Amino acid sequence: MSIDKQIVEHVAHLARIELGELELSRLSKQLEHILGFIDKLSSLDIEKTHPTSHILPINNVLREDTPKVSIPVEKALLNAPSKKNNFFVVPKIIE
């Protein structure tokens, strides 16, 4: 499987990371190299193997529906780069 600049550009958009032209070509090359190595996996026959997304044999972890005190609003907003009247603030949303 090979990866080209166009795919990297698309992926960078999905991940919301701006890439300069130089960075884009450098990363594309590196990712291609890494993916080439990863392609090692293609040699395995894993048609019938079950995927493991949780390594522990744990299930049904549930908590009671009992409210606890929330954190004070000042603490919630303590780190906010921009805030107004106890709201977090972001610049205009345009897609």
Next chain:
Amino acid sequence: MSYEVVIGLEVHLQLKTKTKAFCACSTEFGKEPNTQVCPVCLGFPGSLPVFNKTVLDYAIKVALALNCKVQEYTKFDRKNYFYPDLPKNYQISQFDLPLSSNGFIDIVSEGIEKRIGITRVHIEEDAGKLIHQDDLSLIDFNRTGIPLLEIVSEPDISSAQESHDYLSTLKNILEYLDVSDCDMEKGTLRCDANISLRPIGSKNLGVKTELKNMNSFKGVKDALNYEIQRQSALLDLNEALTQETRLWDPKASKTFTMRTKEGAKDYRYFPEPDLPPFIIKVDKISEIKASIPELPKEKMQRFISDYGISEYDSKVLVASKRDAFFAEECIKAYPNKDKKAIVNWFIGPLLSEANNRAKALADLGISIENLLSLVTFVEREEISHLSAKAVLTEVLDSAKSPEEIIREKNLIQVSDSGAIKNIMEEVIKENAKSVLDYKAGKSNALMFLVGQVMRKSGGKTNPKIVQELLKTRLGDA
């Protein structure tokens, strides 16, 4: 050209648990911004989700009520996309192994019964609220993490009216389950629609439009009707439709294209590593199944068979869970075997009072005792129907008992024929024409004369006796 309309609805339902889906913050509505938050629902680095037991129970309850198959093994997945109301920039949702699937509900639309398939019911978390100002947006994360059910219908719906009827049937069922406020205006129930048109008989699906921003049942219906017209007009002109998301603008009564987010959406779903899977055992399912109350359809059928209520009236009564429960309580307390009289009170005077007062039946404030006492007065023919209605109004206005009002207003009916005869003679004198009409065979005229006697007596005469007396009197003459 005529087209076949294909609609599928996607309902998001906020569950009314005490705490959020993955943290112990309260879900109370209408609090000051960012006061019901914690590191978990704010998605602070290092925080981890822990699933709320009641959310699972409620979700299973809904799934079963919608005739879905509850999966033995289910898990959460992350749906990845960037948006400022989503603190982690992923939503904990369910992808390939949803809680349940393959259900249905039966609706009646324009007199015809129809089964609408439910594709799936799955659990996810709500996002925060954005307030847009000129060049910035404010974010309140209080709603973030409130449990949601996504209820996806099959594209079995074929008109705007059917969509409306599907939604009200669904809402009715959900209300009976008592797991959500189901309030579209408050946003605890939301609905998006997928709609496409195709020439009648065609097997290929048309180009699909996703409709959002409908904030009421009427909005859903209006938006779909608008969209059917818009799409058929374009198809008539042989113009190509684009697959897109459109927003309903209730003020303009139009849908508008929403600028597309990213060419093709790519949510990069993968299993949520912070939440181990869930295995739902058969006994858990039977336990929850046993807790499901009688649902509107069954209640309606029972109203018909047990109380002899007409199908139409039963439907009216079960349309609200609380009304149905109140009505049934009264019906049960009513001592006579034949329930017709008490039922008529509900679908007659009580319902019209409720409509006049824009209240639910159950909220009118009349106690079962007072209602039964009023009904008994009428049955013993101690007061007339007409006075009874007035008494009811006053009971609701004053919180006095029917006895008190009847006594105060001296409403006990005059059944003494001597007194009635005097009034009757006056009426006969004053309405010679009606007397002639009656004698000429117009039976309506008799009812008119009865009415006149009643009026003169201030409603206190017993209409049956008046009628008998009049017949004898005029027959004699």
Next chain:
Amino acid sequence: MELNNLTAHELIQKINNKETTPQDIVASLHKRIKEKDAQVKAYVRSDELIDPTHIAGIPVSIKDNICTDGYNTECCSKVLEGFKPPYNATVIEKIKAAGHSFLGLKLNMDEFAFGSSTENSHFGPTHNPWNLNCVPGGSSGGSAASVAADEAIWALGSDTGGSIRQPASFCGIVGLKPTYGRVSRFGLIAFASSLDQIGPLTKDVRDAALLTNIISGHDANDSTSINCAIPDFTKSLINDVHSLKIGIPKEYFVEGLDPEVKKVAEESIEKLKNLGAQFKEVSLPHTEYAVPVYYIIATAEASSNLARFDGVQYGFRADSSNLIEMYKKTRAQGFGEEVKRRILLGTFALSHGYYDAYYLKALKVRTLIKQDFDNVFKDFDCIITPTSPTAAFEIGEKTDDPLKMYLSDIYTISANLAGIPAISLPCGFTKKGLPVGLQVLGKHLDEEMLFRVAYTYEQNTEWHKMKPKL
């Protein structure tokens, strides 16, 4: 002997004997840090001293990715500049509950734990106390270097693919990655949620057992935390490996293993043999797939875990006139190159059309890697390998070749994929005087076996007593 040179168990003894106080210990550490940290650079943000009223017990030094209420926790990334968590990680609460405190200063690491050398830190690299031109390993390089340089009594690190064990090995100290789920991850800023574990980096095995006792246990705030009784790990400090069955995986002694490291490891195995352990060659046939599997799973999870660093609620925000620009610039300027590389790789592995070929396949091979261990552990008590194929390499040696860097985790990654515990302990030196680590891998939840083997080896060797000259 200065207090800062001692182990935690020695200092506990001294406090109990009223020979010293926690305040004295902190003072002695501050003095040492002031003298030596300009060279080692184990700590970041030197102004964050602990509030003196909070000092208690033996101070634990904390990696910069573990949340400390009110103290900066930045994962050594510009994107988390100035971030003060509003809560403590569960391990911090447990340390406090056990009567200890943490040092306010936080330890250097590869940005978001993405790295094997601590060169990817926004604050610059940490230097190996044994040779300042060398890396201390990573990503918990600050944790390992601080303990080796006696700038910390003991420390916490995190291990996603070897980030505790490999730096412990490079710095000549003890490092344990507990069983996945043994220690709560609540408050550990996630790299790869299904692989991350917090663990101790200490001067000897007893301290490792003590600190593991403190931080282990079920946590209702972490759904992946195991709900089971925690043994007292100091009870496993038994100087006896007689008739224990130990496997030596043949796949680990192949090309790529530095001959000097190989020799040191073989001598250690010989030593344990002489102490009565029974060794036999075993096979973990899917070992060669561990690195590719890891770099798909870890980066995929990371791409999602790190999506939250967007400038909205905390940390760095780039100047921008609209939201999408804010996202893209904040993340472009806030993340270092390795972080971007891994986010892109992980995003790709999950993206439409590639999920099955990469992510799903990796999850399946993960099953095979776990089965390899299950098979061996049917007949063996533990497995021994070198911790890393090489001793510490020079700063800058591998920074231009990400893949080469990734391969330095080749011996440690499998334990994370299988969720099993593994410990690294000092077992000798190269000719150049760089430490070599021995890795012991155990069954699920069998840290006791690791402590027993490690303790026996340590009690019969002197490596752990060696100190770098600084």
